[in-house]
Amino acid sequence: xxxxxxxxxxxxxxxxxxxxxxxxxxxxxxxxxxxxxxxxxxxxxxxxxxxxxxxxxxxxxxxxxxxxxxxxxxxxxxxxxxxxxxxxxxxxxxxxxxxxxxxxxxxxxxxxxxxxxxxxxxxxxxxxxxxxxxxxxxxxxxxxxxxxxxxxxxxxxxxxxxxxxxxxxxxxxxxxxxxxxxxxxxxxxxxxxxxxxxx
Ligand SMILES: Cc1cc2nc3c(=O)[nH]c(=O)nc-3n(C[C@H](O)[C@H](O)[C@H](O)COP(=O)(O)O)c2cc1C
Numbered sequence: 001x002x003x004x005x006x007x008x009x010x011x012x013x014x015x016x017x018x019x020x021x022x023x024x025x026x027x028x029x030x031x032x033x034x035x036x037x038x039x040x041x042x043x044x045x046x047x048x049x050x051x052x053x054x055x056x057x058x059x060x061x062x063x064x065x066x067x068x069x070x071x072x073x074x075x076x077x078x079x080x081x082x083x084x085x086x087x088x089x090x091x092x093x094x095x096x097x098x099x100x101x102x103x104x105x106x107x108x109x110x111x112x113x114x115x116x117x118x119x120x121x122x123x124x125x126x127x128x129x130x131x132x133x134x135x136x137x138x139x140x141x142x143x144x145x146x147x148x149x150x151x152x153x154x155x156x157x158x159x160x161x162x163x164x165x166x167x168x169x170x171x172x173x174x175x176x177x178x179x180x181x182x183x184x185x186x187x188x189x190x191x192x193x194x195x196x197x198x199x
Contacts, residue, residue, distance in 0.1 A: 008194035016058040070131035093175035105162040123148035126156035
């Protein structure tokens with residue numbers, strides 16, 4: 001059964017507001033700043049990890065995070081760009097699940113401005129010559145290379161990419177004690193269409 005339009009609009013507004021707050025959080029983290037991203041591993045098994053939500057555009061139905069082009073998730077997304085993201089606000093009892101298609105943004109013309117605008121300490125991870133998941137004899141071996149002083153601010157830029165996800169489906173769950181609500185929102189013919197689901 002379709003939600004009535006007002007309910008649906010409210011939920012769509014709430015979802016994007018939560019995501020915007022997550023991406024725009026500065027020192028104060030918002031509940032949706034960290035999301036878990038699931039991909040399909042190269043062997044077909046599920047794979048999941050935490051990322052920082054960096055940019056959200058409701059108009060483009062897009063959420064974005066930063067990652068290392070050498071990471072396992074990028075290899076997985078090159079093979080199958082479908083992914084799903086989940087976050088929750090423990091205080092309000094809201095869970096938001098997003099389903100979409102990832103675009104790996106790695107051309108310097110698209111990544112350079114984002115790199116330049118990023119805080120230096122968030123870029124350290126890209127400067128190590130060790131690709132993520134490289135076996136090391138001890139954690140110290142990776143620290144030594146990661147923390148090597150490098151005066152060149154573009155060092156590591158070649159390892160930096162953005163994952164831009166176009167969201168096609170949203171699953172919203174509200175565990176309000178007054179009554180749980182779950183809605184499925186699908187983007188069709190230029191608009192979000194909602195259906196209530198049993199929680
Ligand atoms: C709080 C937190 C935030 C993280 N943010 C990111 C991120 O924004 N991008 C990223 O690639 N990895 C991030 N990571 C590391 C990933 O969870 C993951 O360990 C790493 O990217 C390797 O994943 P993969 O082997 O599946 O590619 C974060 C980890 C934590 C604990």
